[in-house]
Every structure is written in structure tokens, then in C-alpha cells.
Amino acid sequence: METQDQNPNPMQQPPQSPGFFQSSTAKIIMVGLLTLVLLIPLQFVKSLIFERAERQKEVVTEINNKWGEDVYFYGPILKVPYTQYYETKFVDDKTKKVTIQRSESTEFAYFFPDQLNADLNVNTQQKNRNNYESVVYTSKMDFKGNYSFPSFDSQAIPKENIHFDKASIIIKTNTIKSITGSVTVSINGKKHTFEPVQNNNEKDTVSTLETNAFDIKSAFENGPAPFDFNINYKGSEQIKIVPIGKMTQAKMTSNWPSPSFDGNFLPETNTITDEGFNAFWKVSHLNRPFAQQHFGTLPSLSEYSFDVKFLIPIDQYQQNERAAKYGFLVIGLTFLVFFLIQSVSKINIHVFQYSMIGLALIMFYTLLISITEHSSFMLAYLIAGLSVIVMITLYSLSILKNKKFAGFIAIALSALYIFIYVIIQLENYALLVGSIGLFLILGAVMYFSRKIEWK
Template identity: 50%
Template sequence: MTSQKQRFGNWLKHSISAKMITVGFLILILLIPLGFVSDLIRERGFRQAEVIQEINSKWGGQVIINGPILKIPYQQYVEEKIFNESTKTYMINQKAVRQHAYFFPNNLEIGSDVSTKPLERGIYESVVFSAASTINGKFASPSFTEIELKDGDILWDKATVLFKVSNLKGIRNTVNIKLGDTEYTLNPKFDNSYMNTLESGFVKNLDELQEKPMGFESEITINGSTSLQFVPIGKETLVSMNSNWHSPSFNGNFLPETEGKEISDKGFTAKWKVLETNRRFGQSFFDQLPDLNEFSFGTEFLIPVDDYQKTERTSKYGLMIIGLTLLVFLLIQISSKIHIHPFQYLMIGLALVMFYTLLISISEHKNYLFAYLISGASVVTLITVYSRTILKSNKFTLLILGSMLGLYTFILVIIQIEDYALLVGSIGLFVILSIIMFTSRKIDWAGASISD
């Protein structure tokens, strides 16, 4: 029995297969703390999203503006059967039902100046904006020919002008609209429609609109976050947007024109032109105004890639870093006959896992690059000093230092270049595999030594 234990111990100590199995098993074990670290990163990212959502909700959320819209009531008649008990017959009675027609502008021009700024709560930061928009254009003479009404059934004196706004809480000025030569104040109106409604009182000078197009002017200043969008309800809609935000994301149903778009470190300028033929609805609706938000367009104001996203992407390379680093130690052990205990492999692996906890904790207070450099330098220094005590060779210690610096530099480059990350990563892994293959071919796997 003793001799069998001795043979098994010698096999574990001297067999290359045993060493490779041991290192492979340790790598699998290290996946457990690496998984815990990944969960921690995701949890902190979710916490950031919750705090940002809370900040945005108090300042003002996503902003969608739809208007101005001319709302004109009209009467339609429906037949109603009434049973007469005395004659035992039905009488036909016509009942007047009030409906509403909605007419969009013939021309709509919107100029919006958007000023962004960061809002902080603790270690978290959100980007919010204040948009000052000037809205002007012309209404054409409304046409009811589609539903064939009598002139007396159109209630011109009950007409109003309304805006649909997604976020009333963010409005910072009294919203007025100048229609022709008369100015009207728009006030909130409770209804069950898809967005909040601002509506004027009765329009007094609508008779002028029946003879010729009538111009309008309005201004609205609104606080918001995430995005600013407009619904293209004009027969021709022109929108221009200027902002100090340096990395906009143009979203929605329409993109800005290439010629009018400029983006720099100081901000951006964008222009849109949308015609009636570019969308799937006309210039008027009768009875109900549908939800047109799906046709909106504008700009999204978000931090492109935050530190939590970069840290999470970095952690996905954790298995590769741990595997390649322990593989270098294994190749040194096999080629030099230096004995490295499994406990020492485990300590090296745990130090590599600690890199990610350092990275997430430091990046919450500093930027990602600073956190990466500090965390990487700390772990590389720790493992290099530790390997010097194990390997007792300057040559192998420098090899460990060089390989780790190369690995961490390689990962940093991949994280920074998002567009070419897959290409650079694939080429880098191919080069690393080639180096390992050509290095390991010199190993005498039977005698566990380097061949000349």
C-alpha cells in the first residue's frame, strides 16, 4: 500500500499529464470566483441604471412633441329607433353626435437648441438636457369633403389648437401659440389619449383660415433626458437641432440629412426634412386622433459606452487571461523541471481574479482607463514578485512579466476599439496560439525537457 502511494505521489509530481490535469482542474475551480465577480459587475450596472432612471424621472424623461394640431368639432346624425307603446310601432329619430376633426399644418418648421449637462447622485452620473424649441408654420384651409358635412354642422366657433407632449413635468415656460394676429395660451387638459394634451381656448379668428392659409408661431422650453423627438405632422416638416452633446445617436423613423449633419467634440448640428409622402398617414383625421409616436424622430442623448459596460466586456476575457497565464507557468515548470505546487497555481489564479474586483471598484470613482492601469499594474507586480520567489530565475520572471503585460495590453486595446474588436481579437488570439505552438514544439514531452 505504501509503495502504491509513493508511485502515485511520484506520478503527480513528475508526470506531465498529471500537471496538465491539475492546472486544468484549477482553471475550472477559478471559474467560480470569476462568475461571482461577473455577477457583481452586472449588479452594479443594474444599480446604476436604477439610479439614472430615478434621476431622469425627477428632471424629465423622454420628450416627444406632436403639434400644433387644429381641432374642429362637428356634428353627425345617427338614426335612433324609439318604440312607441301606444301605437306598438317604432319611430325613427335622428340624434346629433358631436365628433372632432384634427388637421395638421401645411408647413411645419422646428428649430431646437438643446443644452445638455451631467447630473450626479453619489458615484452615478446621468445626462439630462433642456431644449428650447421654436415652432412655426402655416395651416391650410380645413377640408371636410371626406365626410360630406353641411356647413351648419361644422362648429367653427368651437375650434381649438392643441399640442401632444410626452412630458408635461419638464415644461419650463407658459406655452402660447400665435395664430394669425391673435395669441392663445395652451393649458393642460385631461383625457385618455396616448399622450398629455395642451389645448387652447376657442379660436376666434378661424374665419380667416377659410379664406387663406394662416401662419402660427410657438415656443416651448422643456427639460428631458434620454431623447428628444418630434412627430412629422406637417405636409412638409423641417427640423433643425443644435446641441453641445458630443456623441448623439440619431434614432426614430427618419435620419437627418447628410449635408446638414455635423458632429464634433463641441457638439452637433442636424437637420431633417420629412414630406407627407414619406409617412403612412395623411393631413387630417376624423373622430379620433391616433397614436403617431411610431413616426417620431430625433436624437438620443446617452453616454455611448459607460464604465460598467467596459468592465463587463473586460470580464468576459477573464477565462482567457487566467488560462494563458497558468499555461505559461505550466510550460516553464515542464521545461525547467521547477516544481510549482497546486496551491501556488491557485494563488496566482486568485490574484488574476482580483484584477476584476479592483477594476470595478476603482472605475466607480475614476474613469475606466485609470482603473484598468492601476488594477493591471497591481496584479502584474504582485504575480511577478510572487513568481520570482517560485521560479528563482530572472529569465523566467521576465518571461512572466512580458507575457502578462502583453495580455493586459491586448485586452485594453480590444476594449477601446469597439468597431474592430472582433477582428483585432481574432488576429491576436491567432498570434498567441502560434507562439504557444512553436514554443511547445521544442518540449520533449516524454522527457519533459526543452530540445535544442
């Protein structure tokens, strides 16, 4: 009987399955690790943007210091001195004799107006230095109102101790350097000029302007004493005013198209257009936690102001910073597009080629920040985006050898950059639009990856 040879032909080996490093799983792991590695140079780009933004803050601060700082103001306040007497008892330990020593000191009472009407006109402009800009303004502030006769009844101070003939008017402000021209107040038709004085007893760290002493009794001959005064400032970024009137009404008009209303009181009404805004405040003494009269010292009132900020809503560095925050998303989605093309077309893309594509995507942000400093953000975004899209499209054409795939990549990158630009420009709806867009992108990825064989 013939015995058949059971040994297989050595030339006929069974097909070998591809190794792990050639599998789709290994490739997607390597692409994911490369994406994480590229976060390092992306972080360097973010640091560069932060450094340039800090430089801008330094330059803006320098411009503002030379032009004028932000303005904090309240007044006018009626200041009346009075004499306070004190008695101190001394007891002799040996003789038990009691000696009373009397002393006196001059104190001050402060009275806020009953009615305070403010008409504020603010003209803004943008100052540029090199690649940086700041918002500065000139303001004209007109105040009118009236005082009731100052009452000391709550302190039980004898009338002979009150010096109505040495009264004065004061205003408080954080910057006297920014005031332009002289400041005078008219009390019942009589004018008085303000001069800067040193703070002694007041708790406020702000500066004080005060008139010379005068007799206020004549101002109240016909009832409440009317007053009016105006003060002009050169300032920057914001205005803060404390509503010290028993009833305060303030109207502000400005050519700044994007104000930010802040502080303890928001305007009753406001109208904002491309040409500017106007706003109106009405504040009663019942709406704030401080009294109309103070004895001894004035409290700090800075937290009870109504504020208007004249800031650039989104400056170029904020826009660059927001764009860089989407860097991980751009790199990840771009790599995902290449990976899907690689899986569908069976074209092998080396990890080095992925690295070159990733570095090109990071170069977008360095181009963006450098071009933005010499032009508008929109133009810089357009130039940087087109440059990177063209570079990656040509590179993908050389490695994929397929115009259809290269065109798809160009369209995908264009759509991604347009999507991110829209999100950056939005303020109130950025989160909503971004969430919807990412949801649609995830749906598209799920659709195109549904038939991929992961073996």
C-alpha cells in the same frame, strides 16, 4: 560445470517511468480543471458588477425623474369640433310600430400643418450623484409653419354642423412636468396660450395641451394660416419628435459630442465634432403611413418619430462588464504561460500555486470596479493592472527562482492587459482587433510549444 546465478542483483532495479500524475498530460488536465473552477469566483465578480450597474440605473432614473424625463412631442394640431347626428330605430313587438330616435354627439376633426419647420437647440450637462452620472439637458424648440383651410369633404358633413368658431390648437407630449415657462402659439399674428387638459377620446396615453376655443375663419382670410410657437423642456437621455407636417424640416443643434440617431427617420445630414453636433431632417407625408387629417380620434404616432439619444457611449460599468468577459481568457493564457515555462524548465509548479495566481487574476476585477467608482476607468485599469502584474511577478520569481522567467511573465501579462484594454475602448473594430490578436496569440503558443515532450 559451473552454473551461473541467473537471479539479478536486487540493488540494480530498472529505472521506473514516472506515474501518470507526474506526466505533462495529467498536469495540463489539472490546470484546465482549475481554470474551470476559477470561473465560479469570476462569476461572483460579474454579479457584483451587474449589481452596481443596476444601482446606477436606479440612481439615474431618480435623477431624471427630478430633473425631467425623456421628451416625446408632436404638434401643433388644428382641432375643429363638429356635430354628428344618429338615428336609432325601435320596433314594438306587439304593434310593430317603428319609432325613430334621433341623437347627436360632438366629434372632433384633427388637421396637421402643411409646412412644419423646427429649430431645436439642446444644451446638455452631466449630473453626478455619489459615483453615478446621468445626462440631462435643457432644450429650446421653435416651430413655424402654416395650415390650409380644414376640409370636411371626405366625410360629407354639412357645413352648418361644423363649428369653426370653436376650434383650438393642441400639442401632444409625454411629460408636461418638464416644460419650463408658458407655451403660446401665434396664428396669423394672434396669440393663444396652451393649458393642460384631460384626455378623453384620444387613443394616445400622452398628455395634451390645448388653447381656448377661437374662430379660425379670420385666420384664413388671406389664404393659408401661418403659425409659430416655441416650447422649452428640461429633459434627459433622448428627444422624440413626430414629423406631422405635410413637409417637415427640422434642425437640431447641441453641445453633446456623441449622439445616437434613432427612430423611424434618420437625419438627411449630420455633423459631429468634439464640441457637439448638428443634424437636419426632411420628411414628406409620403414617407410616413398616416394621413394629414383624422376624424374622431388621433392615432398613436410614437413609432413614427425621429429620435436623438444623449447617452454616455460606454459608461464605467459597461467597461467593467466587458473587461470581466475576458476573465476566462486572461486566466487561461496566464496558466498556459506558466505551464510552458514549467515544461521547458522542468520546474515543478504545484496546483496550489496555480490557484494563488488565479485568485490574483480575479482580484484584478474587484480592484477595477471599486477604483473605477472613485476615479476614471483608465486610471483604475492602470492601478489594478500594475498591482496584479507586480504581485504575480514577485510570486513567480519566488517559485521559479529565475529572473528571466519572472520578467517574461511580467511582459506577457502587461501585453495581455494592454490588448484587452484596447479592445474595450474600441467599438466598431473590437471584434476585428480581438480576432486578429487571438490568432497571433495562438500562433505564439504553437511556436513555443512545438518542442515540448508530452511523455
